[in-house]
Amino acid sequence: MLQLPIKDVITKIQSETGLSEAEIKQQVANKMQALDGLVSEDGAAYIVASELGVHLFKDTRSGAIKLNDIVAGMQSIEAVGQVIRAFSPTTFTGKDGKPKQVGSFILADETGEIRTVIWDQRASWLTDGRIKEGTIVKVKDAYAKQNNLGGKELHLGYKSSLILDPKNVNVTVAARAGVSKKKIAELQPNDFASVIGEVVQVFAPKFYPVCPQCGKKVTIDAAGAVCATHKSVTQQQAMILNFVLDDTTETLRCVAFRDKAGALAGLTAAEAQEILLKDGPDRLQERVDEFLFGKTIEVSGKVNRNEEYDRTELLVNQANVNPDPKVIAKELLNSGKA
Ligand SMILES: [Zn+2]
Known part of the structure; x- marks a missing residue:
């Protein structure tokens, strides 16, 4: 399940439909009642958003997605996790003849883990200790693609942001499959x-x-x-x-x-x-x-x-x-x- 706090869901619906907060809350309450309490308030809010044609995750600036919910092909991904393995970057010569650096780390949250690939200046953060095991990382505007092994990878391009140790963010990491x-x-x-x-x-x-x-x-x-x-x-x-x-x-x-x-x-x-x-x-x-x-x-x-x-x-x-x-x-x- 994608997670977005209900107040963010309501804000998002407000901004896209012009309905007032009270009207949206009323619709959410009606939906919960209509479904005989089978859904939580959050769940009802998602349904209301969907019925109103509001794409909650199209613009992921409004909330982070859990790592296990990332699928290859997704764009504009915002996610938060903890670095559980950091790998030394590799340097190679790019098509333009200039030296390039690529590095990666394994990002984990309570739902899973994903290899995350970074380039050049950011890859050097794996060397200078800014990114290491235990670092909490927030990424924005990242994209996911399939790797050679059929698994998924998170990639950061030049439009993406990478925030280290963001304030007020806690990450619980699932027991690791690799350990x-x-x-x-x-x-x-x-x-x-x-x-x-x-x-x-x-x-x-x-x-x-x-x-x-x-x-x-x-x-x-x-x-x-x-x-x-x-x-x-x-x-x-x-x-x-x-x-x-x-x-x-x-x-x-x-x-x-x-x-x-x-x-x-x-x-x-x-x-x-x-x-x-x-x-x-x-x-x-x-x-x-x-x-x-x-x-x-x-x-x-x-x-x-x-x-x-x-x-x-x-x-x-x-x-x-x-x-x-x-x-x-x-x-x-x-x-x-x-
Ligand atoms: Zn320092």
Whole structure:
């Protein structure tokens, strides 16, 4: 189902038909009644729009489409998602003899994922760290086409916009098809894997200064914070959270940064720092324990070998602190625990 907030649907109908908001709402109410309450208010609004000949998604500037609803051939696509894989761009010589760059990343939302292709200046954002795993991306005026494998791809042309980390946008990412569910004991360095387990230890959050534009760690000199790409910046504090997961086959040290650390701690970096300053480290530890300790969670990401500590770690890319109980039950059965 295409999603558009009802107020946007009403605004759209208003602008295309000249009906008043009250008249449209009345029609929506009539439609709901006529259908014996079988449709939601949103659903009724879609039907009213359609009956009035209003094309809600023709001009997608009024709302983003879910990634799973994108089909090859669509134009003027607006979509929002999180980058779950970023690939290094390739440089080649264009027909005009000039060097060209093409790059791509996998964009995901709660409905699915799609390879997204970008060119030249934007492709360089994959190199300078502006687009990386975890970045929230909004695209406008993109188009979809079929790739060589029969799948769909999202393409950005020169008319398209690409907005990084848009304000007030939250993205939930579906469990990835490309990431295999694994037992902790099976993990190998460089795997991309998803693991379900119980949090058996949580360490106090730590903080480090980052660039507000690219999220990379900044160096602090006499004049202030300096980002390798963005030069002199006003630093922000980012959070790191370390914890240990146990799935009965083995325990696994997990490391989460930034928004993933926030989601797992149940606190933003700013909130955590405020508690730290006002109530001290013990209270902060308590708060994080209350939220995360003993929970069964699902995390996915890249498995790294930490030579310094001689252990395998998971660098958390996605975290779900409330996984579906059915999925948990299945995992437990597989491990022979239940
Ligand atoms: Zn920067």
